[in-house]
Structures are given as structure tokens and as C-alpha cells.
Amino acid sequence: MHGVTVVLLAGGVLCLVWGSGGLVLLGLFFLAMAVMLRPRLSARPEGETVLHRADAPELYALVDEVAQVVGTRGVDVIVVDKEINASVRSYGLRGRRALSLGLPLWEVLTPQQRVALLGHELGHYSNGDTRHAVVVATALHSLTMWCHYLAPIRQPSAVEMFVNLFYAVPRLLVQGVLVLLDHLTLRATQRAEYLADREAARAASTEAAAGLMDRLLLADSVEVFLRREVNSAALAGRRSARRAPDRTDEFWERLTAHMASVPEHEYERQRRAGARRGHSVDATHPPTHLRRACLLSGPPTEAAVALDEGRRRRIAAELARARTEVARSIVRDGIG
Structure with missing residues (x-):
């Protein structure tokens, strides 16, 4: 490409x-x-929920400590958003790193599960995830751009129908190459997830990494709760919706209480449901129940990084502004 x-x-x-x-x-x-x-490199993250080292020194110190354990360096910027997810990406010519933390996921994790989450994301760098590498990532992006430019014109005129016909063969060729490159890197990407889970266990303990997998099984439950909060605010009227984000502690406490109320048999049901669905060969992430089983198949590891209560409180204070902004965004705009 x-x-x-x-x-x-x-x-x-x-x-x-x-x-x-x-x-x-x-x-x-x-x-x-x-x-x-x-080839396009990702731009530097911008926005109100971008945290720099001066904004959250304790959180950055935790990330640096976890990065040292998994054998890589820390990140240059942390982005807090409303996704039920977390991710890392590189940006700029110098290959700077950005960590995205979805607060709805972060808030429902225990302190050690949060360390496991950081260990997993940073593990993608220490294990050389092919799909996150600059050459492959930009090649996939270039192919996607080709598909965009060769996409057929909707509701075409007579001349545009001819253009669509002329682009048909090049479009099929480009799509074929994109599918080929996608499948050639899928196996390495799935392997990278297992390796990143191993780094999560090294950083936070096998128990915490397995607990993180359990939380990920209930991501749909978190989404249902957030949508219910959005609908409740909408039914209460605009005035109430404007006030709701100001009580962010209550907002996030309700989410935490909701997840704490989930019984153990629901986790087991989700694992069995995942096993019945089977392994999707075209998924970038292996099924969560397989990742959990892989973690528990080996000897248990102890935590190399401990997030005690005092440190947790300091990090929570650094995230206070972001918690308010994200809660306001969820209530006002929804989650998707």
C-alpha cells in the first residue's frame, strides 16, 4: 500500500x-x-477531558509504574471519555502515546482491576502488537481511504451510474486487499490480546486480571444502566437534566452500586453464553471467557503494583473534573 x-x-x-x-x-x-x-499519523488528542502530567501526577505515576513492570514506557497524554472501554494509540511523528480511559468502565472496577486494565493496555506496546505498529496501521488506513474514494455514488444520475460501473472492478480489488490484510493480521492481534492479559496479571495479580475479564462480560449491563440514566434525565425535563451532572458522585455511585448488585451466577451465565457462541475468527479480540480461562490455566501471580486506598483517593481527586464533564456528556448527549 x-x-x-x-x-x-x-x-x-x-x-x-x-x-x-x-x-x-x-x-x-x-x-x-x-x-x-x-500514510496519516494520528493527531494529538485535544479536548476538555485530556489530562496532562501536571493535571494528574498521581495517575501518571501509576501508569509509569505499571509500564515499568510490563517492560515499556508510560504514556504522554491521558484522555478520559464516556466509552465502556480503554485503549492506547500512538500519534505524531515522534510516536507519542495516548491512553484513553472510559470512565464508565474505570468506575466499576476495583483498584487492582484498574491496575490490570492499565497493564493490559500498556502490554500492547511491550509485546509488539503488529496491528498497532505504524506500518501496518497506516496501511490499513490507506486501504480504508481507497475504499472511501471508490465507494459508489448513492442515487446516481445517468453519468454517475457509468462512473459507479467504471469504479466497480478497482473497488472490488481494493476491498479484497483490505480483507486480506485484515485477516493476515487477525491472528497476531488475537495473540496480542492474550499476551496483554498476561502482562495485566503480572502487574495486578491473576485474580485481578480475571476479575477484569468478568467486568468486561457485563459491559452490556453498564450500557443499559447508562441509557436508563439518560432516559430518566430526559423524562425529568431539561432543568433536571442540567442539574443531574452536578451530582456526579451520585451518578457514579449508582453505577457502582448497580454493578455490585450483579450476582455471581450472572457472571457464570455470561461465561456459558460466550462458550455457546463459540470463537469468532474475524474478531480482533478473542472471546472474553477464553481469555479468562487462559489466565486461570497457569500458576497464579501476585501483584507487582498495589493501588492502596490513599493512592486511590488521590487519583479520584485528580479525575474529579473529568468525572463531572463525562457525566454531563452522558446525560446530555447519550453514550453513542
């Missing part, structure tokens, strides 16, 4: 330098295509 971009760039330059007339136009077209399909 990157070779195609280079060829387009070189061909455009050659047509402009040594060509004339139609070749110049063709060269401009090649250059325009090269610019559109160039």
Missing part, C-alpha cells in the same frame, strides 16, 4: 517535469491521489 503511494508520487513528479499537455494533467492527478492516500 505504501509502495502504491510512492509510485503515484514519483509518477506525478515525472509527468510534471518531463511531460506536457495531457501528461501534466495526469501528473497533477497522480499527485492529488498520492496526497489523499498518504
Whole structure:
């Protein structure tokens, strides 16, 4: 994919330098295509819920400690959002790192499960996750851009129908290459998830990493609770909806209490349901019940990083503003 971009760039330059007339136009077209399909690096995270080291020194210190345990370096910026998820990504030419923490997930985890979550995400760097690497990631992005530009025009005119027909074969070829690259990297990506789970257990203990898997099994329950909160605020009227985020402690406490009320047999039911659904070969993440079983199959490990109550409270204080903003965003805009 990157070779195609280079060829387009070189061909455009050659047509402009040594060509004339139609070749110049063709060269401009090649250059325009090269610019559109160039490898794009992620931009620096921006927004009100971006936390820098000065904003949350205790949280960054925890991330750095976990990173040292799993054999990598920490992150350059932390983004707090309303996703029921967490992720890491690289941005910029210097390969800086951003950690995204979804507060709805963070809030329902125990302190050691939070350490396990950090260990898992940072483990993607220490284990060399192929799909997170710059070359493969930008190649996938370039292919996606090709598919976007070759997408058929909706409700086409007579001329646009001809254009759709002309693009049909290139579009199928590009989609085929995208599917091929996707499947070639899926196995490595699924393997990287298991390795990242191992790093989570090293950092927080096997028990905490397995508990994190259990929480992930109930992500749908968290989403149902959040949607219920959104609907309740909407039914109460705009005035009540504006007041609700100001009581963020109550908002997050209700979510924590909701998850604490889930009985153990519901976790077991979710595991069995996952086992019945089987293993999806086209999923970037292996089934959660398999990840949990893999963690428990080996000898248990003790926690290398302990998040005590005092440290937990200091981190919670650093996240106070973000908790307010995320709660306001959930109540006002929903979760998706």
C-alpha cells in the first residue's frame, strides 16, 4: 500500500517535469491521489477531558509504574471519555502515546482491576502488537481511504451510474486487499490480546486480571444502566437534566452500586453464553471467557503494583473534573 503511494508520487513528479499537455494533467492527478492516500499519523488528542502530567501526577505515576513492570514506557497524554472501554494509540511523528480511559468502565472496577486494565493496555506496546505498529496501521488506513474514494455514488444520475460501473472492478480489488490484510493480521492481534492479559496479571495479580475479564462480560449491563440514566434525565425535563451532572458522585455511585448488585451466577451465565457462541475468527479480540480461562490455566501471580486506598483517593481527586464533564456528556448527549 505504501509502495502504491510512492509510485503515484514519483509518477506525478515525472509527468510534471518531463511531460506536457495531457501528461501534466495526469501528473497533477497522480499527485492529488498520492496526497489523499498518504500514510496519516494520528493527531494529538485535544479536548476538555485530556489530562496532562501536571493535571494528574498521581495517575501518571501509576501508569509509569505499571509500564515499568510490563517492560515499556508510560504514556504522554491521558484522555478520559464516556466509552465502556480503554485503549492506547500512538500519534505524531515522534510516536507519542495516548491512553484513553472510559470512565464508565474505570468506575466499576476495583483498584487492582484498574491496575490490570492499565497493564493490559500498556502490554500492547511491550509485546509488539503488529496491528498497532505504524506500518501496518497506516496501511490499513490507506486501504480504508481507497475504499472511501471508490465507494459508489448513492442515487446516481445517468453519468454517475457509468462512473459507479467504471469504479466497480478497482473497488472490488481494493476491498479484497483490505480483507486480506485484515485477516493476515487477525491472528497476531488475537495473540496480542492474550499476551496483554498476561502482562495485566503480572502487574495486578491473576485474580485481578480475571476479575477484569468478568467486568468486561457485563459491559452490556453498564450500557443499559447508562441509557436508563439518560432516559430518566430526559423524562425529568431539561432543568433536571442540567442539574443531574452536578451530582456526579451520585451518578457514579449508582453505577457502582448497580454493578455490585450483579450476582455471581450472572457472571457464570455470561461465561456459558460466550462458550455457546463459540470463537469468532474475524474478531480482533478473542472471546472474553477464553481469555479468562487462559489466565486461570497457569500458576497464579501476585501483584507487582498495589493501588492502596490513599493512592486511590488521590487519583479520584485528580479525575474529579473529568468525572463531572463525562457525566454531563452522558446525560446530555447519550453514550453513542
